[in-house]
Amino acid sequence: MSNEDSLPSRRTLSLRFNIAISKTKEFWAALREGKLITTKCTSCGKVTFPPQADCPNCMSSGHEWIDLGTDAVLVTFTNVQITPTSFVNHDPYIVGIGRLADGPNVLAWVEGATVEQLRPGDRLRLEARVSPEGNPYYVFVKN
Amino acid sequence: MRNVAIVGIGHSRFGKRSDVNVAELAFESIKQAIEDAKIDKKQIQNVTLGSAGGWYEESLPAVIINEYAGFENVGTMRVEAACASGSAAVRSAYLSVASGEADITLAIGVEKMTEVDTLTSVELMGRAGSYLWEFENYGMTFPAYYALYAVSHMNKFGTTEEDLARVAVKAHHYASLNPLAHFQKEITIEKALNSQVVAWPLKLYDACPISDGSAAVVLASEDVARKMTDTPIWIRGIGLSSDSANLSKRGEYLGLEATVQSSRRAYSLARTSPGDIDVATCHDCFTIAELMAYEDLGLCEKGQGAKLVREGQTEIGGKIAVNPDGGLKAKGHPIGATGVSMMVEISKQLRHEAGKRQAPIKNGIGLVHNVGGTGHYCYVTVLSRSL
Secondary structure, X not given: OOHHHOOOOOOOOOOOOOOOOHHHHHHHHHHHOOOOEEEEEOOOOOEEXXXXXXXXXXXXXXXXXXXXXXXXXXXXXXXXXXXOHHHOXXXXXXXXEEEEOXXXXXXXXXXXXXXXXXXXXXXXXXXXXXXXXXOEEEEEEXX | OOOEEEEEEEEOOOEOOOOOOHHHHHHHXXXXXXXXXXXXXXXXXXXXXXXXXXXXXXXXHHHHHHHHHOOOOOEEEEEOEOEOHHHHHHHHHHHHHHOOOOXXXXXXXXXXXXXXXXXXXXXXXXXXXXXXXXXXXOOOOHHXXXXXXHHXXXXXXXXXXXXXXXXXXXXXHHHOOOOOOOOOOOOOHHHHHOOOEEEXXXXXXXXXXXXXXXXXXXXXXXXXXXXXXXXXXXXXXXXXXXXXXXXXXXXXXXXXXXXXXXXXXXXXXXOOOXXXXXXXXXXXXXXXXXXXXXXXXXXXOOOOHHHHHHOOOOOOOOOOEEOOOOHHXXXXXXXXXXXXXXXXXXXXXXXXXXXXXXXXOOOOEEEEEEEEOOOOEEEEEEEEOOO
């Protein structure tokens, strides 16, 4: 097909969203200090992860911050080989879902093992990290 | 609620359609559907467009398409239910007729996905979850979400990579019989197994392609439909459900609960059961998705999906023909077009107009299973040849 069949738009659009985190800033502040915490509803006791200020169970907005815990069991995982545009400079990464010993599931990168070495049921530890760019995040590490 | 029938169908060729813009692409299906219904376009009282959007330059595709096709002063909107946007559009058009608001409506599905580069497309799909918690730091992709299900299913039920490849081989075979499909060539199990890993254990041939395409259906109330055609295809029930945005909030990753819930609702509304269905389109964006769909729709017991494909029970002539059009996997998956495309295929099958890929029709009942995202949305529609 000849090039005249399409017109590459000369107007580019670059989107960067400013995501509001004021209601969960405690989580990000704690994460930066190496701690993992989450929300617990002070009305009905529902624990949520990801943290959220408003309870999805009873709709109360009263909440406290509790330790999330770090011991987890691997439920399922994958190795992302074809990465999206904004991760194009990353090596392939393993993403897993871990079930915390006394809490909810968490999705995060899994480190300390190759995909061949992982099995559902493996014991994991959730750890806080800070990226080279200074952004806090968390990963699972295989025990 | 009034009975509603599909009285006109249209379907573009799927694939990389750099020869048309989004309105021209939609027009191909709209024109066919109107001609098939043998109506004047002025008889259409409202137009609903299913399109996820974001892949192409237009922000308001519904009005762009309506203007191009010459619909003036019609009620219109675009609806979004990710990959189930097409079914959501049909449901909106259906409800308008069923409620008595309109006698004749049009539902269109369209997506023009190849105007952006492949990795940007991967990015747009990867963001289709809970953005901050799944994408921002962890770069999830659409194949990766389904790979989480594949690993769990394989670990629990012994489903193998070869079983997944069998689904791909079946899809490519039927696509080779469908002139409108993106892929026109058969593949072998070996070719599928040796293809590039995209998100382990899923490989290139486990995944649907990135496609452009459109489809359209004209719907009419019972009294109008009976005057228009001898072969109305009745919409007997639309069941819908949803699940958590964040995949970490799901249970065992063995199936899609939204499919279970929406199919039970659809069977109940249509007063039918899985055993009565002659032909189905299942949402096979990935091979694992088709096997889970067999189970979640009740075509077999949980964990038996792989057995069904090994035995050829979901081929034409088997227990139930699934995806005789090549499915998303090989026909292509232009996101918003898919649900409407499925309605078109099942209508063709129930009208005995599917040619070389015609499934035997005994009970005159077909099923459309359309998932949005990774089981985030699900729409299941039961269609029948008679009321």
